[in-house]
Structure formats: structure tokens, C-alpha cells
Amino acid sequence: MDHKYVEGDADAPVLLLLHGTGGSPDDLFGLGRELSPKSALLAPAGPVSEHGAPRWFRRLAEGVFDYEDVVARTGQLADFVGMASETYGLTDRRLVAVGFSNGANIAAALTLLRPDVLREAALFASMMPLPAPPALDLAGTRVFLSNGERDAMAPLDSNDQLVASLRDHSAEVTSHRHPGGHQITLDGVEAAKAWLAREWQQVF
Template identity: 75%
Template sequence: MTLEHKFIEGPPDAPVLLLLHGTGGGTDDLVGLARELNPSAALLAPAGPVSEHGAARWFRRLAEGVFDYDDVRARADQLASFVLDAQREYGLDGRRLVAVGFSNGANIGGALALLRPDVVREAALFASMLPVPDPPRHDLGATRVFLSNGERDPMAPLPSNEQFIQLLRERSASVTVHRHHGGHQITLDALQAAKAWLAA
């Protein structure tokens, strides 16, 4: 497996949460969030492989809010390969897998949902943007996505998130949209809404 990561086992009937940190984060960043979402879930937490001035990220960007889309696609495939390897190594085949991401991690999670539905069919994404324009027209009829965004988030503007929602729905994904009045953050009500979505 190519990515540095942390794995914490859970009972076989609990989901596996793929934890995708934001820019400058690491493998421990979303563990507390994951325990709130599902205390018994197994946790698979890789570290972003791209360094931006020493801050770990999932893919390159050309400027704030301007993604290197070729790199997004390549890194989504890299992450998908890591997940498939980890499922074999840790005996997770057949287990429910849910990507949980914040900010840059939400964007790579969204890219996985759009580009690699063979790997990720469920995702809870906080402060996400449209990860890739014009993705392939995969049938996402078996895909569920929860999206929480702040109405005052300059780093993940709502118009970009709305485009992402539209692309998912055009491909028949089931999308649950949550909005809060804050900025680039995970609010308590967002966490409660995501927990209810995960349990549904």
C-alpha cells in the first residue's frame, strides 16, 4: 500500500469509515468525528500524499479554489488503489465502506464518488466543492452522498457545491444536502445530520 495510514478495527457488522483529512491534517484528524458518527466503526485513515509548502493535501491546486484536475483524477485513482489494497490486507471485503471527508478531504472523497463508484458508494462530505468538471457518466444509482456546507464559507463557495450536487443527481445518486449558517467548519448540527444519514 502506497499511503501512510492508520487502521482501527471494528466489529464486522459495523461500517468502515474512510477518513479523509483537510489541508495540513493527518491520520488522527477525523478520528473524534468518526467516533461521534459511529462509535463502533472500523477506521481507515490515510494521509494525503501531496505536500503544499509542508502541508499534506490529496491533490495539487493551481491557486486557492483552483484545482489541478488532472492531478485530482490521478490521485483519486491512487486513493482507490490504496482502499482496494487495504480491504484485502485487513479483511474488509464485503464490509460497508463510507468515505468521510472535510475540505480538501471532502473534495477527494467527492472525486472518488464520481470517478470510482466501484470503490466508494457512500460518502459524508463536509465543506466540499465540485472536485472535477465533466466527470464520466457513471450510473450512480447505488451511490448515497451527504453534503454539508456553510452559507458563509469563502473557501468552499455554495455555487461550486451546487454544481457538484447537480452532477451527482444527473447520474442518479441519492444526495442529502445540509446547510448551516457558518463558514469553513463542521458544525454540531451538521454532525447530527450526518449521524442520522449514516444510520439510515
Template identity: 45%
Template structure:
């Protein structure tokens, strides 16, 4: 997968896995990662799927309607890529924290839904429930931050609430931030994500 890897100055810090939104690239979230933890290593990935020329991490049938079989395939593909990257770059595979926005947040959530040890944590910005009717793995060690907009036309509030319930039901520790905003990534939610990250991983 097309990606950027930057080794950080703190070997004890998690590796930040950056997952862009629809139409984004592996460069989109670099500034946010730098703000959240300038000492962490970064693995930023570009989605392998194109929708009208726009990179995505998995196909969809319509807005808000996911191609579930492709989602499962692409989730496995991404998980395997992280395994390979850990070997190639020599980082601890068990210490990966995802930062995902929109489509990137959805595939990060899908990693949590499918693989117990794929992520030690995730900062999910405007995610939806990736898929339903699946038994989640034991997520007792997972730390999750979610940011949602009360006026989000793409991700209705009930999606965020349901995702939180599913993750907490599997044992994850979840912090959900609500803002009076839409689907855009806001500075205030990134600031909240930084506080969550520092409380979860920098103590």
C-alpha cells in the same frame, strides 16, 4: 499511504474512510468517526501531497483552482490503496463510506466521479466540484450527505448546489445540509451526518 486502521466491533458496519482537510493528518477525524459509529472499522489516510509543509490529497494551482491531472492521478492512487487495504485488513471493499472534510471531501467526491464502486456512501463536509466535463458512473446505489456553509469563503454555495445536481444526475441519493456558517466543520453538521448515516446504513 500513511494511514491508521482500527478494526471495529460490528463486522456488518461499513468501513469508515477518513479524509482530512488541508494541513490535517490521519488523526484529525478519528473523534468524528467514533461519534458517528463507534462500532465501525476505520481506515484513516494522510494525503500524499505537501503544500508548504501541509498534507493534502492532491495539488492545487491556487485556492479553489485544482491541478486536474494530479487530482486524477491521486484519485486513482487512493482507490488502489483502498483495494490493497481491503486485502490486507480483510474488510469488504464494497462497504466503504467516506467521511471527508474540505480537501478530503473533494477527493472523496472525485472517487465517486471516477469509480462506480469505490464508495457505497460519503459524508462530504464543505466539498467543491472536483472536476467538470466528465461522464459520471452509475451511482444509483450511492448515499451521499453534504454539509455546506452559506457564508463559506472557500466553497461558494453554487459549488455545493452544482455538486448535488451532478451526483443526483448520476443516480446518487443526496442530502444537502445548509448552515449559516463558513468553512469550519461544525458540531451541528456532524450531528446531522450521524443521523443520515444511521438512516442510510444502520437500518
């Protein structure tokens, strides 16, 4: 998987940066630095092309996901994280996914399907990626979600389903709402930064 990697402080969490539709590995570097200035940054490129726009998985229409592809691409991302962890010596480091929109959705899927790979995620403008995720024990998993009350692309009812599913499987969830649309807001970033700092010393 094409990606960019920037080394950071060994005591800081590694941030897995997952861009939105049409984005690139460079998109969330600024966000990553704002959230955790000393972190190593691992930013892969979405492997799916939608009319030339990189994505993490296929969709059948706006807001309608190809669920089989979600599962397959989640496995592909999990394999990449494992390979990159070995390549860059990150195996024993704390890993936190940071995703926006489609990137947040694949991070949510990775959290739900592969807790062996990912236990922490900060999701901006996320939706429920799967209709019925497996009943895995997510105790020890932490997820921050920031969504807009006027976001037509990531409706709150879908985000509510994701929050409920995470909590039903024993994940610790912090939900932040802002009055805007499909975007990353300053208050959302500040809330995510505080969330990340609260567990700075804990490694799963």
C-alpha cells in the same frame, strides 16, 4: 500510502477518514467515533505536499484545482482502498468515506470516478472536484453534504454544482446547510449521523 487503522465491529460500516489540507490521519478520528462508535476507522495521509501541508491533490491557486492531478490521485486513493481492504479483511464490508474540505473533495472525486470502490460518502465543506465528470451510473450511491452559507473557501455555487452532478448521475443526495463558514458544525454532525443510521443495514 501512510495510514492508521483501528478495527471495529464487523456489523458496522468501515469509515474511510480523509483529512483537510495540512491535516493528518488523526484529525477525523473523533468525528468518526461520533458518527459511528463501533466502526472500523481507516485514515490515510494525503500524499501531496503544499509547502509542507499534506493534501490529496495539487491546486494551482486557492479554489483552483489541478484537474489532471485530481484524476491521478483519485486513482491512487482507489488503489489504496483496495489494498487496505485486502490487508485488513474489509472486502465485503460496507465502506463510507468521511471527508472534510480537501478530504471531502477527494472523496467526491472518488464517488464520481470510481463507484466500483466507493458508494457512500459524508462530505463536510466540499466543492465540485472536476469540471466534467464521466457519465457513470451512480444509482445506489448515497452522498451527504454539509456546507456553510458563509464559507468563502468552499463556495455554495461550487457545492451546488457537485450536488447537481451527483443527482444527474442518479445518486441519492442529502444536502445540509448551516449558517457558518469553513467548518464542521454540531448540527452537521447530527444530520450526518442520522443519514448514516438510516441505511445501517444496506450494503452496496
